[in-house]
Amino acid sequence: MALVVKKFGGSSVADAVCLKRVAGLIADTYRQGNEVVAVLSAQGDTTDDLIEKARAINPHPSPREMDMLLSTGEQISVSLCAMALESLDLPVVSLTGWQVGMVTDTNYGNARIKKLTAERIRMELDRKNIVIVAGFQGVNRYDDVTTLGRGGSDTTAVAIAAALRADVCEIYTDVDGVYTADPRLVKSARKLEEITYDEMLELATLGAQVLHNRSVELAKRFHVPLTVLSSFKQVPGTQVKEVLKVEQMNVSGVAKDNNVARIALVGLDDTPGIAFKVFSLLARQKINVDIILQSIGRGETKDISFTVSQNHLDAARATLEAHRDTIGFQEMIISDRISKVSIVGAGMVGNPGVASQMFEAIADANINIQMISTSEIKVSVLLDQKDADLAVQVIHNKFFA
Amino acid sequence: MALVVKKFGGSSVADAVCLKRVAGLIADTYRQGNEVVAVLSAQGDTTDDLIEKARAINPHPSPREMDMLLSTGEQISVSLCAMALESLDLPVVSLTGWQVGMVTDTNYGNARIKKLTAERIRMELDRKNIVIVAGFQGVNRYDDVTTLGRGGSDTTAVAIAAALRADVCEIYTDVDGVYTADPRLVKSARKLEEITYDEMLELATLGAQVLHNRSVELAKRFHVPLTVLSSFKQVPGTQVKEVLKVEQMNVSGVAKDNNVARIALVGLDDTPGIAFKVFSLLARQKINVDIILQSIGRGETKDISFTVSQNHLDAARATLEAHRDTIGFQEMIISDRISKVSIVGAGMVGNPGVASQMFEAIADANINIQMISTSEIKVSVLLDQKDADLAVQVIHNKFFA
Numbered sequence: 001m002a003l004v005v006k007k008f009g010g011s012s013v014a015d016a017v018c019l020k021r022v023a024g025l026i027a028d029t030y031r032q033g034n035e036v037v038a039v040l041s042a043q044g045d046t047t048d049d050l051i052e053k054a055r056a057i058n059p060h061p062s063p064r065e066m067d068m069l070l071s072t073g074e075q076i077s078v079s080l081c082a083m084a085l086e087s088l089d090l091p092v093v094s095l096t097g098w099q100v101g102m103v104t105d106t107n108y109g110n111a112r113i114k115k116l117t118a119e120r121i122r123m124e125l126d127r128k129n130i131v132i133v134a135g136f137q138g139v140n141r142y143d144d145v146t147t148l149g150r151g152g153s154d155t156t157a158v159a160i161a162a163a164l165r166a167d168v169c170e171i172y173t174d175v176d177g178v179y180t181a182d183p184r185l186v187k188s189a190r191k192l193e194e195i196t197y198d199e200m201l202e203l204a205t206l207g208a209q210v211l212h213n214r215s216v217e218l219a220k221r222f223h224v225p226l227t228v229l230s231s232f233k234q235v236p237g238t239q240v241k242e243v244l245k246v247e248q249m250n251v252s253g254v255a256k257d258n259n260v261a262r263i264a265l266v267g268l269d270d271t272p273g274i275a276f277k278v279f280s281l282l283a284r285q286k287i288n289v290d291i292i293l294q295s296i297g298r299g300e301t302k303d304i305s306f307t308v309s310q311n312h313l314d315a316a317r318a319t320l321e322a323h324r325d326t327i328g329f330q331e332m333i334i335s336d337r338i339s340k341v342s343i344v345g346a347g348m349v350g351n352p353g354v355a356s357q358m359f360e361a362i363a364d365a366n367i368n369i370q371m372i373s374t375s376e377i378k379v380s381v382l383l384d385q386k387d388a389d390l391a392v393q394v395i396h397n398k399f400f401a
Numbered sequence: 402m403a404l405v406v407k408k409f410g411g412s413s414v415a416d417a418v419c420l421k422r423v424a425g426l427i428a429d430t431y432r433q434g435n436e437v438v439a440v441l442s443a444q445g446d447t448t449d450d451l452i453e454k455a456r457a458i459n460p461h462p463s464p465r466e467m468d469m470l471l472s473t474g475e476q477i478s479v480s481l482c483a484m485a486l487e488s489l490d491l492p493v494v495s496l497t498g499w500q501v502g503m504v505t506d507t508n509y510g511n512a513r514i515k516k517l518t519a520e521r522i523r524m525e526l527d528r529k530n531i532v533i534v535a536g537f538q539g540v541n542r543y544d545d546v547t548t549l550g551r552g553g554s555d556t557t558a559v560a561i562a563a564a565l566r567a568d569v570c571e572i573y574t575d576v577d578g579v580y581t582a583d584p585r586l587v588k589s590a591r592k593l594e595e596i597t598y599d600e601m602l603e604l605a606t607l608g609a610q611v612l613h614n615r616s617v618e619l620a621k622r623f624h625v626p627l628t629v630l631s632s633f634k635q636v637p638g639t640q641v642k643e644v645l646k647v648e649q650m651n652v653s654g655v656a657k658d659n660n661v662a663r664i665a666l667v668g669l670d671d672t673p674g675i676a677f678k679v680f681s682l683l684a685r686q687k688i689n690v691d692i693i694l695q696s697i698g699r700g701e702t703k704d705i706s707f708t709v710s711q712n713h714l715d716a717a718r719a720t721l722e723a724h725r726d727t728i729g730f731q732e733m734i735i736s737d738r739i740s741k742v743s744i745v746g747a748g749m750v751g752n753p754g755v756a757s758q759m760f761e762a763i764a765d766a767n768i769n770i771q772m773i774s775t776s777e778i779k780v781s782v783l784l785d786q787k788d789a790d791l792a793v794q795v796i797h798n799k800f801f802a
């Protein structure tokens with residue numbers, strides 16, 4: 001007997017047919033003698049519908065009331081899913097975030113989990129109940145409803161798996177695993193049987209969009225074995241774990257991220273402390289900076305280029321403009337038609353040939369590289385957005401063809 | 402400064418326009434320096450939509466999961482209403498049943514209130530917040546969500562008014578008060594300025610449908626001053642209170658109830674204990690019996706006729722058929738095309754002329770009376786359903802023309 005946590009996203013529970021399919025998957029696992037906790041997102045477009053209702057009344061509602069509103073979405077899907085399992089004559093109970101003791105901070109709309117007692121879930125499992133939990137939501141110390149923000153339901157599932165010491169946390173999505181590249185982009189993309197937390201983290205951050213990095217970080221910290229699989233096709237998925245089989249590929253995947261903008265500050269004084277000044281200003285505004293490139297000083301001035309996500313671009317630009325005098329740059333050049341293409345693989349450490357193979361593939365395709373960034377398990381390049389899809393293909397061909 | 406509890410039903414919060422109107426009414430009272438708690442039902446058709454979603458998945462879901470599902474309806478309307486008040490720059494907070502400490506028994510779908518601490522509401526009022534509370538819902542001792550059944554939001558409002566010792570509990574509906582008869586039926590119907598709890602109770606029970614009797618009972622027990630008024634028209638409503646002005650009408654209203662069925666058991670043994678046998682059987686099935694008429698024994702047999710609400714008819718019939726032998730009746734005659742027409746008025750006690758005036762009006766209209774039932778403050782007659790509207794009119798003319 002195992003304790004299995006399953007998570008189903010919005011498209012997996014979109015309507016009555018989908019919910020019955022999900023109930024079937026849960027029932028199969030339960031009937032095999034396992035304890036099952038399922039974490040659900042809101043149905044397909046429910047969240048968008050609720051947001052539209054709110055906007056019709058107030059274009060700028062408070063985050064507290066938005067959370068109060070949006071958390072109903074998951075409550076609807078868990079009760080409906082429980083009803084689907086009741087119709088299969090299985091013992092089941094649905095629970096909200098506050099009912100499972102999912103205590104968060106007070107950061108409405110993007111709350112962090114502070115504590116999860118999971119006593120209620122444990123009690124229901126001991127009574128042989130299947131437990132269906134509303135993802136994405138919690139409750140803060142004032143007893144107010146909060147939501148966890150992007151990737152919230154994945155995070156709920158991993159947190160519950162960690163609290164219950166589950167044997168596996170299965171993340172069901174509309175794809176059937178983690179691929180070496182986006183299968184819609186690269187026909188020859190292959191599904192990975194396994195991947196490490198670190199590789200998955202890099203892929204998640206780099207825009208593979210299968211798992212949110214917050215949930216992968218949490219899984220890594222608490223050693224929760226993750227599996228990514230499809231709720232539509234009954235095929236084996238991808239396992240995310242600490243250590244892989246000895247014999248593994250150097251490169252586990254190629255990822256593309258269009259949510260990137262580049263800011264170049266030109267003509268800065270070539271004095272110490274300039275970089276600190278720029279990046280501490282941005283950090284104070286909670287703007288994450290990714291790739292940073294600082295030119296070697298020529299004469300009296302130097303340039304600093306860096307990337308931020310597209311949604312932070314306006315805030316970054318405004319912050320820098322407001323401090324133009326203290327920073328002392330001559331010009332700010334913005335580029336938002338760029339992409340970041342990356343290769344990820346734990347086997348890349350101590351294998352310097354990998355990066356040069358990547359650059360070779362890009363050069364052969366006559367694509368210009370704007371910036372480069374490397375870490376122990378990834379190499380990222382910044383390209384013109386129009387070249388990105390081609391770059392993903394030629395890089396994938398290089399390593400996986 | 403007064404503490405005002407306002408309750409708005411589903412039609413009053415049906416859409417964005419309605420919610421803004423409701424927010425305006427709340428804002429007016431708050432800006433006049435009062436403390437305001439508003440209790441809301443689910444928006445117009447939300448509950449029906451949710452029920453439809455449930456039925457598509459499971460025709461017979463458990464009451465627990467239905468409550469989990471349906472309670473989202475009020476949560477949506479309170480958060481939207483709070484957003485409407487936020488857009489008027491007023492301090493506001495929305496709260497669910499569990500957040501206000503509305504503790505009920507475990508009778509899902511029709512839960513009774515056990516306790517209401519209202520500490521959270523008091524705290525929010527002390528902070529000068531307007532408080533918007535989800536009606537119709539509570540939480541039981543297992544921390545599971547319950548709903549209060551028919552008239553639930555009225556009951557929530559009155560319970561909160563009682564717990565906070567509010568100065569007034571205003572029930573906003575789509576009519577602008579309590580009338581001497583249904584204004585759609587009787588053109589000359591007059592709005593009552595005031596009415597006693599007892600009269601309101603009789604009218605509610607008798608199908609006036611302005612206020613549910615559960616909420617009136619609660620208001621009477623805790624001396625909560627009620628006002629019934631319109632959320633669409635700004636006109637004075639009807640006050641429901643303990644004692645009226647000295648000079649009052651004998652009859653305060655005429656009501657019609659079509660939700661009635663008559664069962665006649667014919668040819669019963671004329672022995673003691675037969676009535677007990679019949680009505681204890683029905684009581685055990687939680688079937689409420691209203692008017693009872695037992696014929697005087699002629700020879701060796703007698704007949705018993707009584708009324709039940711239409712929705713209890715099938716259960717009553719099945720119960721009686723199952724015990725045909727122990728009860729020992731020869732025939733069961735069902736009549737479900739009947740109506741109950743009643744006059745209500747505290748001034749009727751010690752005024753025997755009232756009943757005969759009523760009978761006279763009915764006789765003059767050539768309408769046959771099937772059964773009669775009287776109490777201290779009402780007289781009810783059972784009629785053929787086709788005669789009911791005419792009966793209401795002629796009775797109203799008799800007393801109010």
